[in-house]
Amino acid sequence: MTDQPIRAIYYDGDSPVARRVTALGHGDAITIVDQAGATIARWDLGRMVAIDPPTGALPGILARDADGAERLIPDDTAPWPSARGAWRPWRRLHRRAARVALLAVALTVALLAVTVFALPRLAGAIVALIPPESERVMTEAMVRNAVAELAGGRRPAECRGQPGRDALSRLTGQVMAGLDDPPHIRLIAVNSPQVNAFALPGGVIVVLRGQIEAATSPEELAGVLAHELGHVVARHAMVGAVSEYPVALTFSLLFGSVLGSSAHAAIAGELVIRRHTRADEYEADRLAYEIMREVRIDPRPLARSYARMARQFESPPAYLSTHPSDAERAALFSRLDWPIEPLLTDAQWRALRRICG
Amino acid sequence: MTGGPTGATGTVGRVRLDPTPEAVALVIRNTILTLATFGFGRFWARTRWRRYLWRRIAVRAPGADHDDRLEYRGEGAELMLGVALYALALVPVWIALQLGYFVMGTETVGQWTRAFVMFAVVILVVASVSRFRARRYRLAATTWRGVGFEQGGSAWGFLRASSGWAVAAIASAGFLVPRLRLARQEYLVNHARFGALPLRLECDPARLDRAWLTAWPWLAAPLAYLMATEAEAMIALPFPEFQITATGAWVGMLALIIGVSAMIIYRVEEMRVWIEGLRIGPLRARLTARWRDLLGPIFGYLAILIATGLIAAMIWAARLEAIEDALGGPLADLAGRAILPLALAIAHMIAWPLVFQIPFLRRALAALEIEGLDQLAGAASPAPRPPATGEGVIENFEID
Numbered sequence: 001m002t003d004q005p006i007r008a009i010y011y012d013g014d015s016p017v018a019r020r021v022t023a024l025g026h027g028d029a030i031t032i033v034d035q036a037g038a039t040i041a042r043w044d045l046g047r048m049v050a051i052d053p054p055t056g057a058l059p060g061i062l063a064r065d066a067d068g069a070e071r072l073i074p075d076d077t078a079p080w081p082s083a084r085g086a087w088r089p090w091r092r093l094h095r096r097a098a099r100v101a102l103l104a105v106a107l108t109v110a111l112l113a114v115t116v117f118a119l120p121r122l123a124g125a126i127v128a129l130i131p132p133e134s135e136r137v138m139t140e141a142m143v144r145n146a147v148a149e150l151a152g153g154r155r156p157a158e159c160r161g162q163p164g165r166d167a168l169s170r171l172t173g174q175v176m177a178g179l180d181d182p183p184h185i186r187l188i189a190v191n192s193p194q195v196n197a198f199a200l201p202g203g204v205i206v207v208l209r210g211q212i213e214a215a216t217s218p219e220e221l222a223g224v225l226a227h228e229l230g231h232v233v234a235r236h237a238m239v240g241a242v243s244e245y246p247v248a249l250t251f252s253l254l255f256g257s258v259l260g261s262s263a264h265a266a267i268a269g270e271l272v273i274r275r276h277t278r279a280d281e282y283e284a285d286r287l288a289y290e291i292m293r294e295v296r297i298d299p300r301p302l303a304r305s306y307a308r309m310a311r312q313f314e315s316p317p318a319y320l321s322t323h324p325s326d327a328e329r330a331a332l333f334s335r336l337d338w339p340i341e342p343l344l345t346d347a348q349w350r351a352l353r354r355i356c357g
Numbered sequence: 358m359t360g361g362p363t364g365a366t367g368t369v370g371r372v373r374l375d376p377t378p379e380a381v382a383l384v385i386r387n388t389i390l391t392l393a394t395f396g397f398g399r400f401w402a403r404t405r406w407r408r409y410l411w412r413r414i415a416v417r418a419p420g421a422d423h424d425d426r427l428e429y430r431g432e433g434a435e436l437m438l439g440v441a442l443y444a445l446a447l448v449p450v451w452i453a454l455q456l457g458y459f460v461m462g463t464e465t466v467g468q469w470t471r472a473f474v475m476f477a478v479v480i481l482v483v484a485s486v487s488r489f490r491a492r493r494y495r496l497a498a499t500t501w502r503g504v505g506f507e508q509g510g511s512a513w514g515f516l517r518a519s520s521g522w523a524v525a526a527i528a529s530a531g532f533l534v535p536r537l538r539l540a541r542q543e544y545l546v547n548h549a550r551f552g553a554l555p556l557r558l559e560c561d562p563a564r565l566d567r568a569w570l571t572a573w574p575w576l577a578a579p580l581a582y583l584m585a586t587e588a589e590a591m592i593a594l595p596f597p598e599f600q601i602t603a604t605g606a607w608v609g610m611l612a613l614i615i616g617v618s619a620m621i622i623y624r625v626e627e628m629r630v631w632i633e634g635l636r637i638g639p640l641r642a643r644l645t646a647r648w649r650d651l652l653g654p655i656f657g658y659l660a661i662l663i664a665t666g667l668i669a670a671m672i673w674a675a676r677l678e679a680i681e682d683a684l685g686g687p688l689a690d691l692a693g694r695a696i697l698p699l700a701l702a703i704a705h706m707i708a709w710p711l712v713f714q715i716p717f718l719r720r721a722l723a724a725l726e727i728e729g730l731d732q733l734a735g736a737a738s739p740a741p742r743p744p745a746t747g748e749g750v751i752e753n754f755e756i757d
Contacts, residue, residue, distance in 0.1 A: 014504070
């Protein structure tokens with residue numbers, strides 16, 4: 001039985017020439033006949049696919065098979081398949097992308113695994129190859145800029161009160177005595193009211209004036225210094241610098257674009273970086289604990305300091321935090337107990353607290 | 358076949374875009390898909406959009422009773438694989454770059470400048486290779502009248518062909534930018550085929566130079582002023598001791614606005630010269646639109662982006678306390694960093710296809726006249742589709 005002939009445009013897939021044809025359906029095939037009545041192609045209905053259905057005024061596109069370039073564009077724009085129901089069984093082109101998609105997903109998962117889990121470890125090995133002296137030279141300008149930025153135009157940017165500096169050096173020396181192989185460090189007291197201290201690459205520890213003034217005892221400040229010393233020993237700043245850029249790059253490539261949909265890429269990358277940072281903080285706490293036990297620094301002032309901060313500042317959810325929570329750290333350090341030895345005299349402590357004048 | 362006036366008369370073929378209201382629904386669906394999948398869905402969204410757009414570009418040969426439409430044969434998964442492969446290749450490059458900074462040092466202005474040059478060279482290489490590969494994939498995924506396009510040559514050949522002009526363009530303070538852009542385009546077009554038919558680009562560079570002469574001074578003059586008065590601050594941007602002055606900042610801002618506008622006007626004229634120089638076998642084209650006819654969609658898109666950015670920033674500033682109360686400090690901090698890029702991303706995802714692409718293509722294609730359609734013939738054998746490894750980076754930099 002032969003179906004009603006359908007007018008169409010035919011492309012042979014070889015030559016960029018459109019040909020006006022008539023398609024005749026019969027049994028399991030259609031015959032494509034040109035205007036002179038010559039048969040120019042015969043398509044097997046079982047292999048024939050619909051690339052695109054008709055949409056509005058647009059005709060649909062039929063292909064001889066899923067791979068080839070031969071095309072038949074019927075004039076009729078009525079929706080599939082009612083107008084040409086007799087031609088079935090053709091099928092809609094099922095985009096054969098499953099294998100490519102699988103490969104893409106596998107590669108993406110592998111890439112994320114490398115970025116999130118392997119790279120921080122690899123970064124540690126890379127940093128171990130860089131001599132600390134080179135690290136100091138490399139990061140000198142960065143430290144200078146950081147100090148200027150933190151001081152925010154206050155003069156002097158670096159606190160230089162000599163009695164205070166002597167006391168700070170003494171306190172630092174006492175803390176460093178807790179290490180078997182103390183690194184070369186540079187301690188900078190910066191004229192800023194913020195309550196903070198941190199380690200920078202190149203063995204630099206920055207203590208802000210606000211942190212010194214907020215400390216209630218030399219032991220509390222020594223605990224802070226021990227924690228930052230832990231970061232220096234583990235070279236966290238350098239490891240972070242090496243491992244964070246690839247995280248940002250990978251997430252930017254996978255999740256979004258620089259101008260377009262990059263907001264979620266930035267957030268995702270940030271969350272991974274914060275997870276790494278939390279791990280670094282735990283390690284620095286552990287090293288601080290070892291130093292304080294070795295030198296017999298009283299851990300309770302540090303515990304009280306964390307407890308005070310826990311009361312003052314709301315802790316973010318764990319996944320957003322760059323640090324373990326203050327309450328958690330307060331609980332940890334308040335449980336510690338060992339014989340203690342005093343660190344500074346009252347006069348030295350007073351001088352230290354006036355280091356910025 | 359399909360409705361609509363043909364406009365094809367004499368020996369001239371016409372092209373037109375037939376957008377439908379479905380475009381709005383598709384763009385909204387694509388935007389939601391992209392956001393809901395944290396960006397992964399954008400590969401499929403982009404593919405669906407290209408398939409929609411290609412299919413609605415109709416060429417009507419003179420005397421023909423039907424349209425010949427483009428067909429896009431790419432797949433979302435291919436784009437995703439391309440991005441994953443690129444990320445895999447770029448991560449070691451990025452680590453090497455960071456280590457290079459450390460080894461070379463960045464503590465003095467001289468060292469920082471050297472590090473910046475190293476970064477610029479890496480970006481130039483990555484962008485060039487990506488640009489070539491993206492073109493290769495897009496051409497291979499496009500067919501017309503059942504015949505595919507193919508990009509020959511190589512990414513390194515493309516880089517070699519354009520890097521000399523890139524250096525010359527920088528050395529001439531941008532004066533030779535049209536020659537750089539033409540060299541790139543010539544390499545791509547002259548190595549491409551439509552089936553068995555070679556593509557050629559035969560442009561008169563003097564036409565581009567003349568067009569550029571009306572745009573370049575607007576870019577060069579503020580740059581020259583800034584280099585004369587703020588050279589140190591401009592070169593040593595990250596060093597706080599070299600601060601750009603308020604006048605310099607205003608001139609820079611003005612230069613950016615005027616420069617972008619001048620560049621857009623030049624690019625429209627450049628498009629005309631390129632189109633008129635393009636040969637596909639016996640085919641040649643002419644663009645009858647004036648450049649100012651095509652500017653509306655571009656500036657409309659930019660206006661929407663700027664307005665969105667301003668509105669998002671104003672809402673954030675006005676409601677900051679309420680947001681902090683509702684979300685808490687850290688979440689509000691994160692939201693603060695995300696809200697502007699997110700608002701811009703949504704505006705871009707909606708305005709780019711609907712406000713820029715469709716109106717621009719509609720106007721430009723309607724003004725396109727093609728000669729030689731009746732002489733098309735010849736054997737053709739489409740090549741297998743290459744991987745989409747350039748797409749990811751080009752899309753990520755939004756430079757193509």
